[in-house]
Amino acid sequence: MSHATVPLEDAVSFKELKKQPLYAARIKIHPKDIHGTFRKIKWTVLVVLLGIYYLVPWIRWDRGPGAPDQAVLIDMPARRAYFFWIEIWPQEIYFLTLLMILAAFGLFWVTAMFGRVWCGYTCPQTVWTDLFMWVERRIEGDRGARIRLDKAPWTAEKVRKRGLKHGVWLLIAFLTGGAWIMYFNDAPTVVREFFTGEAGVAVYFFVGLFTATTYLLAGWAREQVCVYMCPWPRFQGALLDEDTYVVTYQNWRGEPRAPLRKNTDWEQRGDCIACHNCVAVCPTGIDIRDGLQLECIGCGLCIDACNDVMDRIGRPRELITLDTARNQQRLARGQGRVQRLIRRRTVMYAAIFTVFGLGILIALGARASVDVNVLHDRSPLFVTLADGSIRNGYTIKILNKSREPRTYTLGVGGVEGAELSVLGQEGVSGDRIRLEARPDAVTTYRVGVTVPEDALDEPVNDIEVVLDQVGGGERAVNETVFRGPG
């Protein structure tokens, strides 16, 4: 015990430690209403995005008989995804990967230039939270009224307001969940089935699920999603640099801050009058004057709030503004602003974005309407026939992505004298065989390829299976092996 270095009275008791909660309690945020440029942009983006979300499933797109006429549809049972003129098969799921890579680099690119505009304007969490806050403001009043209502005892009036608010929230949440399933089902059909009780269990489950998540995330969790749940703010430090435009409090101009008094000498003090309006309007409840921080979603509402105050006290606008860290340093030193939107980081993001964008376009443009999959029989690997020739069996799957039945010829390359036949079917044989393929479906054939006894030198021979469209230029090639005794 002589080696003890911590004096007893300084050691925190384990039991004392245990009394401290693991998580800080949430301080409820009551964002104040504000008008201004950024608010207008935010409303516009909100209306456009919600409009897209709710209306797109109702756009019709004629694809001919037997195919769904919904422009954007993910048809799980039929395993097809439709996007206007594009029809994606499950085999082409890599388009989704490419799209996500494209989206990620687009996000990096915009963030490197203009900070977290995604968070502030377009993230679903922001959009629905904003909508829910608008409802709250219409029913319960602005910030002051809401704080008072929070503290007020449960009168009939409070019950009415709260009930109405949650009712409207739930209605919006329900419409959100309802619109979600329209992307996976024919919209008019699923709406009718939903209300007549004919829809499937999955439909009711997902409507319920997305109603619940929307209501909880936009109504209750709000900024906690951004601050505690979302990974994106955590790596903004890796994407922002000194030339990124972010929401900035112009420290050099605002400090020292002091409350507004009559006959203020503006030479002796900063422009910030410590009115806390920037804090009051912030949807995540932070003080932008503390500098760039994880919680800031870059929405710019504090700029609107501050400009409003600056106009009223007759000081220049833009005490809080969109600016770069480099410019702030230069301005503090009395130098002018510089703009560096084109820099190594943004050029690289733009280049990667362009490469993947072009890649997707080229891949979509060159997308063949036919593909062939080949599965070599495993048992038996090969068959010796009576005359000594060797036959290998293959399962050939023809993917006809067009909407009409097509005929193809099948041949193989890589071994001499190969004779093809459809196993168990008489009369179909030759060095090339004709195969019918059903429209918009996978047609399967069991095909035998027979080669003469002396055609093989090796036990395993690489061959090519070539499928050519009859009366059309489409060709699909797949590689497989031909096995023999060797």
Next chain:
Amino acid sequence: MPTKVEKDAATGQDTTGHEWDGIKELNTPLPKWWLYVLYASCVYAVIWWVLYPSWPWVNTYFGGILGYNQREALDERIAEAAVARAGWQEQVAAASLEEIRADPQLMTVAFSGGQAAFSDNCAPCHGLGAAGQGPYPSHADDAWIWGGSLEEIHDTIAYGVRSDHPETRFNMMPRYGVDGILEREQIGQVAEYVRSLSGPSEDPEAVEAGASIFAEHCAACHGEDGQGLPELGAPDLSDQIWLYGGAKDEIMAQVHNPRHGVMPAWVGRLDPETIKSLTIYVHALGGGQ
């Protein structure tokens, strides 16, 4: 063991009373939630014992008050599947083998059903995909001992080969060596002749001598040119397919003391529709005639 629980001065926690060189162990109990999960698991286990099969008796076991039995559950599922298949089974039963082959849909049903039945009943000997192994012939090739038409395949499956069914396919090749019908040298000559039917021989004298022996003893069943006679189950000796091996010593062994494979009759063990489906499947593997 100290009778009084000692408190650690620094942390205010109880100690276990254990002490090593002046270091005392704090007594940190398991978290409450962990204990509750344990208790809940215990309760769950007891409920399970009562409801489901659990404790072994001496020569049986406690079946649980729900009477659940996995074997019965499986039987129920199989019965459900049979009901679901019934429509197709009836169609397969009603159609002739040729009619099934002519109808793509019935063909698909019969082929799939045959494939499943083959894997369950036939693959242990004939191999998956009827690849054949050892003395069990392959059905993927185009050589048939007892004939490769639909009817012939059907009868072979239904009645078996050398089985105990009265209608079984049966033949018996004489034991030329064991019973002293042919000398060892003659057997060698006839084997050389048989090999010459499907490839060049380096011993023309033996071939010539073997030819006359073959004409006398073998051609009655295997045919004058050794092309076989499916009606008697005499294999084609002029092709490249050898059930018991095509080397000279293997052929000699078969002439000296023939092996005779046995296949059970499946009629009575499998229902007629399954035998039909098996016929369709085997016929469609690539060698059907």
